[in-house]
Structures are given as structure tokens and as C-alpha cells.
Amino acid sequence: MKPTPSSHWQDRDFPAAAREVLEDSQTRSNVRHATNVIQAKRDAVTGELPDWEPLRDAGAAIRAHSLAHLDYYLVQFEQACTRAGGQVHWARDAAEANQIILGLIQRHHVDEVLKIKTMTSEEVGLNPYLEANGIRAHETDLAELIVQLGKDKPSHFVVPALHKNRMQVREIFQREMHLPELGERPEDLAAAARSYLREKFFRLKVAVSGANFLIAENGAVCIVESEGNGRMCLTLPDVLISLVGIEKVLPRFRDLEVFLQTLPRSATGERMNPYNSIWTGVQQGDGPQEFHVVLLDNRRSPILGDAESRQTLQCIRCGACLNACPVYHQTGGHAYESVYAGPIGAILTPQLHSMEEGRSLPYASSLCGACYEVCPVKINIPEVLIHLRGKVVEEDQKTLSGRFGMWNLGMQTAAFLFASASRLSLAQSLGRVAQKLVVNKEGMIEHLPLLLSGWTQTRDLRPLPEQSFREWWAERTLQTDAARTDSGAGGQATGRGSSHGE
Amino acid sequence: MESNFGARNAILGAIRSALGETQSAERIAAEYAALPRGYKRHGTLPEQERLRLFQHRLEEYGAGVRRVASDAIGDGIRDEIAGRLAARGCKRLVIPYGLPKGWLPAGFDFEPYGGNGETGVSLGPTALNRMDGVLTGCTVAIAETGSIVLQSGEQQGARALTLAPDYHLCVVFAEQVVETVPESFARLDATSCLPTTFVSGPSATADIEMTRIKGVHGPRFLDVLLVG
Amino acid sequence: MLVSLFITCYNDTLFPETGRSVVRVLERLGHTVEFRPEQTCCGQMHWNTGYLQEAIPILRHFVEVYRDAETIVVPSSSCVSMMRDHYLKAAEMAQDASLRADVEALLPRIYEFTEFLVKKLGVEDVGAAFPHKVTLHTSCHSQRSLHLGDIPIRLLKQVRGLQLLKLESSQECCGFGGTFSIKNADVSSAMLADKVRCVLNTEAEVCTAVDNSCLMHLFGSLHRQRTFVRTAHIAEILASTAGERA
Structure with missing residues (x-):
């Protein structure tokens, strides 16, 4: 009856999924266009702030502090929110979160609910769960609506439909909204979404949201958005349910002065996004009179215990690392097969599955560091990627197939050779002999076997030269010493061989 | 209330065991106080430049801005409001119940909203949707980001007011405009529990090909009267 | 100045002309170059691929070879970044305090080749001509x-x-x-x-x-x-x- 909730969609590994996307030139060009535009805007509005680096430092420090005392701040939030008329629920995992939310909805005897874009609900698989239980969830964010009506998956957590262009969106809207005459200008498409949803905003009684931030000191919740669909869902219905990861808490209201600067500039390249809503519990005469917060763990707490990768949870979901990532530029989000795509997805997804799924994701990076450079809370993503690669290798080496796999054997051999210079020079000499099998007539390598065949798919390789550097040096030292001896200058040859400048 | 204590205790327990020992509230407060805050917390621009920056930012978002000289408070504001509403073709407007009566020009219908029965009515969203627009004040405004901040109350009303109508006219006084985001938070801190909305231009989306288009669900038209 | 050249494993094996050029430039500027033949690799390939335990002996070997070197020049920013970004962490992982101390002492003496020329020597014109x-x-x-x-x-x-x-x-x-x-x-x-x-x-x-x-x-x-x-x-x-x- 109920689908298995998982933020990781399939077992296909990243290279296989990426190969498929690389064939799709339309998606690639859509992704390329969108990331280029967003990144140029982001660079402009972060570059204009003289205090951008101090803002990043403060953001990182506040998030790290919140995580280091997460139990304290969550309890503080719970008390303050409850005092203000909100109801706080705790969900250990996806199944528990779904059950809680379904129960709350069913109390009001409705079969339709409004939704504001929330990746956390994607993570727990809320929509299919509700659907299976007879409740239709209407996505109200334009991009999420495109994804929902197109029976697609989000490919970016700020701009989930970034892989679609206007013509593709028009096709979906024409079909699903029954608007054969719909135009293709973005304005036409937005207007279609407006009229499609407006009636629902005014009619439906229950809304489900996520949240960008929770404030411990006063129990407030903050949602950052652009279109006003969020405000519609937060203010018009009678009942609001917010599903929020436990890591989203900040100590104080005033901490938002940092994140409401760094988040919009990083996420959409705007100085401020059109709307930020902050509310506390229930306010008489203004907004929903019944308000629930569901705090979701879903394997976040074990990440706190790993000193190296705890910083993963500092993430404020701005998506800047996706837009900056040269791998994401090529593949878009679907290749990650995960709700959380891009560099942050590559570290978050496997950890949310205790390293049992998404094990190819930590390798889906050239470690170029562009993600770390743009991160507004300074998550050292390359460092965490390497840390997680270490865990993958460690696990692999525990299995027979891993221990005798080509990668492990290759790496063990290389480690053996690098342990001493004599082994390395011997390998260099052997390599020069062995490569005769693969060097072509032009003196180039165009085909390599086994593991290395990936290289020669698209790339030639120069063969090893006749003389390594160390051989050249040894020869030169001999000649220099001989010359010195000949001239009777009395060489002061060091054992290591050194050469003097002219 | 059926709070699920089992899950609560399990999660808090898991967090505590992952983090190690829980610190005392004093220790946590001391650590919090020592967090680095090297960013700009105070503006440096003289008043007129600050106001010009605010106007410029709003216009970049596609909002309309009218400046009203501060010596014309009273009739000046009322006349400007009349001018804007006429230009936008608005006749019926909803207003927060506590809006100064002196702002309201003759020749338009103003429906006060909220408060108790004597001061205003409570309209459903569909009725609000049928209004031509909404007229409000604001709590604070931010020059650097072109934002106006509304807090639920007498001059800004419930949040639905500034959401369902398609046109929003907001009166902002020079002394309400701060330069930076941190200065706005300093002013909002005391009333931080009120529902608070930051509005930066008309509602917009960039979800299709990253083209920013004005007007999706929130008001598609925003005008600001900047007084002073 | 006596400069110890860390050529790096792949330059040694695949690009000896780069090493020869580094030697030529430094000697032209009047410096003495030494090459410690015991050198092998910085450990980056193993570390970055997740073979963390396997990387530790390799970098330990590097540290032993260069422990007493005054100035180390490396014609590869990638290998220098391995040292600067990861050596301390590797030493911590190995729970080896003396390795950690050696790394701390060594890092400030390691330069990437162009960084060495401009930042350490203050030279921008090395007398080169390359009409291309x-x-x-x-x-x-x-x-x-x-x-x-x-x-x-x-x-x-x-x-x-x-x-x-x-x-x-x-x-x-x-x-x-x-x-x-x-x-x-x-x-x-x-x-x-x-x-x-x-x-x-x-x-x-x-x-x-x-x-x-x-x-x-x-x-x-x-x-x-x-x-x-x-x-x-x-x-x-x-x-x-x-x-x-x-």
C-alpha cells in the first residue's frame, strides 16, 4: 500500500545515470543556460558586498554552533513554539513523519491539501504516501507544479524544473491544464499557473510546508520564497503543517540578519527574494489557527557524531554549489538519482542512507573546490567527499570482491611502488618495456586496457619518455662530477647531488 | 495533545549521544556571544543617499516609487495616494483598521479590516481577492535590498490583506528606512513574535529559463510612497 | 639559495622536461638545486580516491625525505594543495604526534614553483623569451x-x-x-x-x-x-x- 520512502530513487550508480543524461542534448543545454545565468547573477550580488567573507564566516559559525548544541536549541524551540500556540511533533524517520502528517490531515476530513515546495517532503516521499491514502497534494511553487504535472522529478532544490525550457513547460501545461491555446512566453506560463492555483488557494483548508529556518528563542519559523504561493499557503488555510529537518534551527531571531543576506544572494542571485515570511505559533485573527511543526530526524542525528562530516548539516539549501559545479553543469540533477543533487547531494544523500546507498556519489566530483568557494556557510564539501570516499573504500575492503577488485589491487600496487624510490624507478623501467604493447605507430597511446580504458575513450596519452627525470639527474650529476674531477676543481658533491647556478 | 514522547526522547537521545555531553545553558550562551560577527551592522550613507538607494532598488524590482516632501505631510500624502490610486484605476481598497484616517482621500471606497467589530470587518480571501488593492504603512524598510517589512498590526493588517489583492500601495517614512539588513533586525527584535513579512518588489518567479517575471500569486503591482 | 626540488611522481615519470626546465630557471637565477633521489610521491592519488590508510605511509616517506630541507619547490599546485590541505589531517588520522609536528614545521617551507619565484624570490622577469x-x-x-x-x-x-x-x-x-x-x-x-x-x-x-x-x-x-x-x-x-x- 504505502511506497517505501527513500530520498534515493534507484540503485543505478552515478556514472551510468550520467551517461544517459549526457546523451540528452536538450536537457544539457537547458541546465547549462540556467546555471550560467544564475551564477553570473550570484557573482555580481555577492561581489558587491564588501563584507561577504565576514558574512560567510558568521553564517558558518552560527550554523556550527547550532549543530553543536542541537538538543538544547530544539528543546528551546519546542517550548517557545508550544507557548505561542503551535504543536510540535517528532518523527524518527520518513514513515513516522508521513503517518503524523496523514493523521493531522485526516482529522479535518479533507482529500486535497496545498503544498509549498519542500525538499524534506520529497525526502520522505510524502506526496505518493498521501496519494496512496486518498489525499491529493497540490504543489504550488511554479517549478514544483511543472515537475508534478509533468510526472517528473526535481533536478535542483531551488529551481526544481531548471532542466525544462519554456516550450517543454508549455506542452505540460497545455496538456494538464487543458489550455490548448496557451502561449510560450514565461509570462503566459506564470499567468496560467496563477489562475490554475488561485481557486485552490481560496478553497483548500490544509497546507503542508517545509521551512528554511526555525528560531529557538521565540519558536518562530521562517520561509523564503519568490512567487507568493508560500504566503498563500501560510496565511489562507485553517491548518498549516510544517515538516522540518531537525538541523534547521538557529538560536536567535537576529541570526536571520546573516542568512537573509547570504541565502537570497547565493540561491537566486537577488539582493532579496520577493517574500520572506516569519511567524510564531498561532496569531489570533491572522493566518491558520491550527499550526503543527513536525521535526524530522531521518538519520540526521548520526551525522552529528562524525566530526568530519557534521558540517554537511550546516547546509541552508541555497543551491549555489550546484550552480557552481562543473559536474552538475554537464549532468544536471537527475544523474544523482536523489532528492538532493549536486555537490551537497553527493555528501548528504549517502549519509542519509548510512552509506548503504548512493555510494558512487562521493566520487561524482573532480574535487575542483568550486562548491566550497561559493558556499555561504563554508561547508568544505571536497574535504567531506574525500572523507566519505574513505568510508566507501574501508567498507569495500571488508568484502572479498572489494579486496580483489581491480581498484583495490591497483591502489595497493601503487602504494607499494611509492613506498621507495628504487621500486618506483624499477616500475618506470618496466613501464617503458610494457608500453610497447599499446604504443601505436605514431608513438602515441590510443587504447588502454581494463580500468584505464575510460581514459582512452576520448583522450590520447603520451607514452613514458625514454628517460625519467631522476635518470636525467643521475646522469647529469655523474657528468658534472666527472667534469669537476677532470678540471681538478674538487667537486663538493653531496650524496644527493646538487647543482650550482651559473 | 498526543505528542509522541517516544520519538521525541529517542531523537534527543540520539543527538546527545552523537554530540557527547550536553553543555550548561551558561556555557552555550557564552559560546554564542563569542561567535564572529565581522559583517557590516550599521549603515554609513547620509539620509538622502540612503533614500535614493532605497528608491533605486525598488525600481529595479519593478515597483513604482513616488517621493513626497516631508513638509507636505498631511495633505501631501493624501493627494499622492489619490493620484496613485487613480493612475492604477483602483476604486475599492481594503485597509488595515488602524490606518490614519488623514491618509484617505475622498472618492474611493476604503474597507477597514481586522481589529474588533467596531473598527473593521473580517473579509474572506475571496472577498479580498475582489478588492482593487490594499493600502498600508510598514514597520521598517531596507535600502540596500529594497525591502519593506510588514508586521501584523494596526497599520499593516493581517498578512492576507497584502497578499490577495492585486495591487499594494505602501507608505514609507524616511525615518523608517535603514540602510542594512542587520539594522532592520535591530528594529524588529522587540516585536519579533508578530507575523512578519519582508516584501521586496512585486511577486516574481525565475523558474522558467531563469527569466525574472513579475507577478505570480502575490500582488502583481507594488507602489511605494516615500515620505521625507 | 639551496632549493630542494620535489619533482612529483608523474612529472618524474611522464614529464622530465618540466623538471629540467625548473632546474634551468632556478640555476639561471643563481640558485643551487638539489634533488633527493629517495623521493617518490605526495600521496594525493591515494588520499583523494579514498585510500586514506594507504596514503599515510607515502606522505610519511615524503616528510622523512624532506624533514631537514630548507626550501622545497614543487612544480605542481595540485601536490602542494595535497600537502597544505590534507597532511595535518592525515597525521591526526595516523594519531602520530611527531608526524604532525614534522608536517607543521615543513609546510611553511614548501612552495609551488611560480609561487616561489614571485612570492619568495620577488622575481617576475626570469629572462625568458618565447615568441608564441x-x-x-x-x-x-x-x-x-x-x-x-x-x-x-x-x-x-x-x-x-x-x-x-x-x-x-x-x-x-x-x-x-x-x-x-x-x-x-x-x-x-x-x-x-x-x-x-x-x-x-x-x-x-x-x-x-x-x-x-x-x-x-x-x-x-x-x-x-x-x-x-x-x-x-x-x-x-x-x-x-x-x-x-x-
Whole structure:
């Protein structure tokens, strides 16, 4: 009856999924266009702030502090929110979160609910769960609506439909909204979404949201958005349910002065996004009179215990690392097969599955560091990627197939050779002999076997030269010493061989 | 209330065991106080430049801005409001119940909203949707980001007011405009529990090909009267 | 000054001409170069691929070889970034306090080649001549880990006859990433294709960088496509003089 909730969609590994996307030139060009535009805007509005680096430092420090005392701040939030008329629920995992939310909805005897874009609900698989239980969830964010009506998956957590262009969106809207005459200008498409949803905003009684931030000191919740669909869902219905990861808490209201600067500039390249809503519990005469917060763990707490990768949870979901990532530029989000795509997805997804799924994701990076450079809370993503690669290798080496796999054997051999210079020079000499099998007539390598065949798919390789550097040096030292001896200058040859400048 | 204590205790327990020992509230407060805050917390621009920056930012978002000289408070504001509403073709407007009566020009219908029965009515969203627009004040405004901040109350009303109508006219006084985001938070801190909305231009989306288009669900038209 | 050259394993094996050029430039500037033949590798390939335990003996070996060296010059920003970004962590992982102390003492004496010329020696004009159209690929580690900024450009601008052509999207990775180029060969190749297109658009004769790893990658595609663009480590350009080409 109920689908298995998982933020990781399939077992296909990243290279296989990426190969498929690389064939799709339309998606690639859509992704390329969108990331280029967003990144140029982001660079402009972060570059204009003289205090951008101090803002990043403060953001990182506040998030790290919140995580280091997460139990304290969550309890503080719970008390303050409850005092203000909100109801706080705790969900250990996806199944528990779904059950809680379904129960709350069913109390009001409705079969339709409004939704504001929330990746956390994607993570727990809320929509299919509700659907299976007879409740239709209407996505109200334009991009999420495109994804929902197109029976697609989000490919970016700020701009989930970034892989679609206007013509593709028009096709979906024409079909699903029954608007054969719909135009293709973005304005036409937005207007279609407006009229499609407006009636629902005014009619439906229950809304489900996520949240960008929770404030411990006063129990407030903050949602950052652009279109006003969020405000519609937060203010018009009678009942609001917010599903929020436990890591989203900040100590104080005033901490938002940092994140409401760094988040919009990083996420959409705007100085401020059109709307930020902050509310506390229930306010008489203004907004929903019944308000629930569901705090979701879903394997976040074990990440706190790993000193190296705890910083993963500092993430404020701005998506800047996706837009900056040269791998994401090529593949878009679907290749990650995960709700959380891009560099942050590559570290978050496997950890949310205790390293049992998404094990190819930590390798889906050239470690170029562009993600770390743009991160507004300074998550050292390359460092965490390497840390997680270490865990993958460690696990692999525990299995027979891993221990005798080509990668492990290759790496063990290389480690053996690098342990001493004599082994390395011997390998260099052997390599020069062995490569005769693969060097072509032009003196180039165009085909390599086994593991290395990936290289020669698209790339030639120069063969090893006749003389390594160390051989050249040894020869030169001999000649220099001989010359010195000949001239009777009395060489002061060091054992290591050194050469003097002219 | 059926709070699920089992899950609560399990999660808090898991967090505590992952983090190690829980610190005392004093220790946590001391650590919090020592967090680095090297960013700009105070503006440096003289008043007129600050106001010009605010106007410029709003216009970049596609909002309309009218400046009203501060010596014309009273009739000046009322006349400007009349001018804007006429230009936008608005006749019926909803207003927060506590809006100064002196702002309201003759020749338009103003429906006060909220408060108790004597001061205003409570309209459903569909009725609000049928209004031509909404007229409000604001709590604070931010020059650097072109934002106006509304807090639920007498001059800004419930949040639905500034959401369902398609046109929003907001009166902002020079002394309400701060330069930076941190200065706005300093002013909002005391009333931080009120529902608070930051509005930066008309509602917009960039979800299709990253083209920013004005007007999706929130008001598609925003005008600001900047007084002073 | 006595300079200890850490040539790096792949320059030693695949690009000896880069090492010869480094020696030539440093000697031309009046310095003494020594080569410690016990040297092997910095450990980066193992570390970055997740073979953390296997990397530790390799870097321990590096530290032992260079413990008493005054100044170490490395013609690879990538290997220097391995040392600066990861050696301390590796020492901690090995729970070896004396290794940690050695690393702490050693790190300030390690320089990438162009960084050494400009920051340590204060030299921008090394007396080179290279009458060709050249474009510079800004390698990821040189910009994001070592923060070399315009150091390579300042050196190239002083080279006689050299015409420096701007590379579009020069901040973006070429797709090498060590074992990434094999584990994710398709994505790596797609990244490379974009980079090569930018290189070809410059109409440069030579593409240079401070890292032979990226250049080996670029060369692979430039040669496969039968273009006439050559790749050359920046040391080779700086070693060229009016009379001699590296």
C-alpha cells in the first residue's frame, strides 16, 4: 500500500545515470543556460558586498554552533513554539513523519491539501504516501507544479524544473491544464499557473510546508520564497503543517540578519527574494489557527557524531554549489538519482542512507573546490567527499570482491611502488618495456586496457619518455662530477647531488 | 495533545549521544556571544543617499516609487495616494483598521479590516481577492535590498490583506528606512513574535529559463510612497 | 639559495622536461638545486580516491625525505594543495604526534614553483623569451587552494615575444580530477570537451598551466582531435630563452 520512502530513487550508480543524461542534448543545454545565468547573477550580488567573507564566516559559525548544541536549541524551540500556540511533533524517520502528517490531515476530513515546495517532503516521499491514502497534494511553487504535472522529478532544490525550457513547460501545461491555446512566453506560463492555483488557494483548508529556518528563542519559523504561493499557503488555510529537518534551527531571531543576506544572494542571485515570511505559533485573527511543526530526524542525528562530516548539516539549501559545479553543469540533477543533487547531494544523500546507498556519489566530483568557494556557510564539501570516499573504500575492503577488485589491487600496487624510490624507478623501467604493447605507430597511446580504458575513450596519452627525470639527474650529476674531477676543481658533491647556478 | 514522547526522547537521545555531553545553558550562551560577527551592522550613507538607494532598488524590482516632501505631510500624502490610486484605476481598497484616517482621500471606497467589530470587518480571501488593492504603512524598510517589512498590526493588517489583492500601495517614512539588513533586525527584535513579512518588489518567479517575471500569486503591482 | 626540488611522481615519470626546465630557471637565477633521489610521491592519488590508510605511509616517506630541507619547490599546485590541505589531517588520522609536528614545521617551507619565484624570490622577469601565442589554463588547485591569483600571469607577461590570450571560463575545471577521469570517464570527457573548445577559440599555439596533470588531460583531447595546439608546463616557457627552447 504505502511506497517505501527513500530520498534515493534507484540503485543505478552515478556514472551510468550520467551517461544517459549526457546523451540528452536538450536537457544539457537547458541546465547549462540556467546555471550560467544564475551564477553570473550570484557573482555580481555577492561581489558587491564588501563584507561577504565576514558574512560567510558568521553564517558558518552560527550554523556550527547550532549543530553543536542541537538538543538544547530544539528543546528551546519546542517550548517557545508550544507557548505561542503551535504543536510540535517528532518523527524518527520518513514513515513516522508521513503517518503524523496523514493523521493531522485526516482529522479535518479533507482529500486535497496545498503544498509549498519542500525538499524534506520529497525526502520522505510524502506526496505518493498521501496519494496512496486518498489525499491529493497540490504543489504550488511554479517549478514544483511543472515537475508534478509533468510526472517528473526535481533536478535542483531551488529551481526544481531548471532542466525544462519554456516550450517543454508549455506542452505540460497545455496538456494538464487543458489550455490548448496557451502561449510560450514565461509570462503566459506564470499567468496560467496563477489562475490554475488561485481557486485552490481560496478553497483548500490544509497546507503542508517545509521551512528554511526555525528560531529557538521565540519558536518562530521562517520561509523564503519568490512567487507568493508560500504566503498563500501560510496565511489562507485553517491548518498549516510544517515538516522540518531537525538541523534547521538557529538560536536567535537576529541570526536571520546573516542568512537573509547570504541565502537570497547565493540561491537566486537577488539582493532579496520577493517574500520572506516569519511567524510564531498561532496569531489570533491572522493566518491558520491550527499550526503543527513536525521535526524530522531521518538519520540526521548520526551525522552529528562524525566530526568530519557534521558540517554537511550546516547546509541552508541555497543551491549555489550546484550552480557552481562543473559536474552538475554537464549532468544536471537527475544523474544523482536523489532528492538532493549536486555537490551537497553527493555528501548528504549517502549519509542519509548510512552509506548503504548512493555510494558512487562521493566520487561524482573532480574535487575542483568550486562548491566550497561559493558556499555561504563554508561547508568544505571536497574535504567531506574525500572523507566519505574513505568510508566507501574501508567498507569495500571488508568484502572479498572489494579486496580483489581491480581498484583495490591497483591502489595497493601503487602504494607499494611509492613506498621507495628504487621500486618506483624499477616500475618506470618496466613501464617503458610494457608500453610497447599499446604504443601505436605514431608513438602515441590510443587504447588502454581494463580500468584505464575510460581514459582512452576520448583522450590520447603520451607514452613514458625514454628517460625519467631522476635518470636525467643521475646522469647529469655523474657528468658534472666527472667534469669537476677532470678540471681538478674538487667537486663538493653531496650524496644527493646538487647543482650550482651559473 | 498526543505528542509522541517516544520519538521525541529517542531523537534527543540520539543527538546527545552523537554530540557527547550536553553543555550548561551558561556555557552555550557564552559560546554564542563569542561567535564572529565581522559583517557590516550599521549603515554609513547620509539620509538622502540612503533614500535614493532605497528608491533605486525598488525600481529595479519593478515597483513604482513616488517621493513626497516631508513638509507636505498631511495633505501631501493624501493627494499622492489619490493620484496613485487613480493612475492604477483602483476604486475599492481594503485597509488595515488602524490606518490614519488623514491618509484617505475622498472618492474611493476604503474597507477597514481586522481589529474588533467596531473598527473593521473580517473579509474572506475571496472577498479580498475582489478588492482593487490594499493600502498600508510598514514597520521598517531596507535600502540596500529594497525591502519593506510588514508586521501584523494596526497599520499593516493581517498578512492576507497584502497578499490577495492585486495591487499594494505602501507608505514609507524616511525615518523608517535603514540602510542594512542587520539594522532592520535591530528594529524588529522587540516585536519579533508578530507575523512578519519582508516584501521586496512585486511577486516574481525565475523558474522558467531563469527569466525574472513579475507577478505570480502575490500582488502583481507594488507602489511605494516615500515620505521625507 | 639551496632549493630542494620535489619533482612529483608523474612529472618524474611522464614529464622530465618540466623538471629540467625548473632546474634551468632556478640555476639561471643563481640558485643551487638539489634533488633527493629517495623521493617518490605526495600521496594525493591515494588520499583523494579514498585510500586514506594507504596514503599515510607515502606522505610519511615524503616528510622523512624532506624533514631537514630548507626550501622545497614543487612544480605542481595540485601536490602542494595535497600537502597544505590534507597532511595535518592525515597525521591526526595516523594519531602520530611527531608526524604532525614534522608536517607543521615543513609546510611553511614548501612552495609551488611560480609561487616561489614571485612570492619568495620577488622575481617576475626570469629572462625568458618565447615568441608564441599562449593561453593559460588556471588549474583548480592553483586558484582555490593555493590562491595563486595572477602570479602565473605576471610571470608570463614578462616573457619576451609571448602573446598571452585570454581563456574563456578559465575558472572551470578541465575534468581531470585524478581518478575521477577514469571512474567518471564520460562526465570527465564532457568537461574536457568544453575546456578544449575554449582553448581552441583562443587560437593559441600553446596552452600552459602550473600543473602537468591538467595539461596531460588537455593534451589527450587536443591530440585525439588532431589539433596543432601544444601543451607546455609554465616552467618550460620560463626556461626558454632567445637562444634556446625548452
